[in-house]
Amino acid sequence: MIIKAKKIGLLSLLVLASFLSGFTVNTIISNNKEKMKKVTGIGGIFFKCKDPKAINAWYKLHLGFETTPYGTSFEWRDAEDSTKKGITQWNPFPQDTKYFAPSQKDFMINYRVENLEQLVESLKKENVTIVDKIESFDYGKFVHILDPEGNKIQLWEPKD
Incomplete structure (x- = not known):
């Protein structure tokens, strides 16, 4: 018992x-x-213009941008860990660039994200249009998506 x-x-x-x-x-x-963090900040602002060299020069002269042929990078520190640096890229593109396609807009915003692969899988399940495959570079991973109005958005998982 x-x-x-x-x-x-x-x-x-x-x-x-x-x-x-x-x-x-x-x-x-x-x-x-x-x-799960999705977007953690703005990674860059890209826009079309008639003369990128002239625009770079104007922003350098009048607003103090330290421009290169690729625009300029704004460096900042992470709010949660001030030892971590990040950048936000500003870049004018030629008016006839195809880089923003399939969007017909004159701009594209790059958003910084964490865990790009996991985010893309989540976006696929939510029926978000994924424009291309994830690409890896020395400075991070990228993929492009479209919002409901056809704006091309670049998602970037940086290697800060």
């Missing part, structure tokens, strides 16, 4: 432990989904 009671107690304890383990794992997974 005592052995049977111990077995029932042990079995009850195992069932309870199993339930609590499952609940804990489910809570962790749910919290990770809810807390």
Whole structure:
């Protein structure tokens, strides 16, 4: 009788432990989904213009931009960890560039993101138009998407 009671107690304890383990794992997974950062900031602003060299020169002269043929990079520090640096790129493109296609707009915004692969998988499930495949470079990973109005958006997971 005592052995049977111990077995029932042990079995009850195992069932309870199993339930609590499952609940804990489910809570962790749910919290990770809810807390997944998508966009963490603006990585760049790109726009079409008639004469990128003249625009670069104007911004350098009148607003103090340190321009190159690729625009300029604004360096900043992460608010949560001031030892981490980041950049936001500003870049004028020629009026006839095809880089913004399939969008017909004269601008494109680059958003900084964390975990680009996971974000793209999530966006696919949400039926967001993914324009191309993720590409990797020394300075990070990129992919392009379209918003509902056809604006091309560049997503960038930087290697700061």
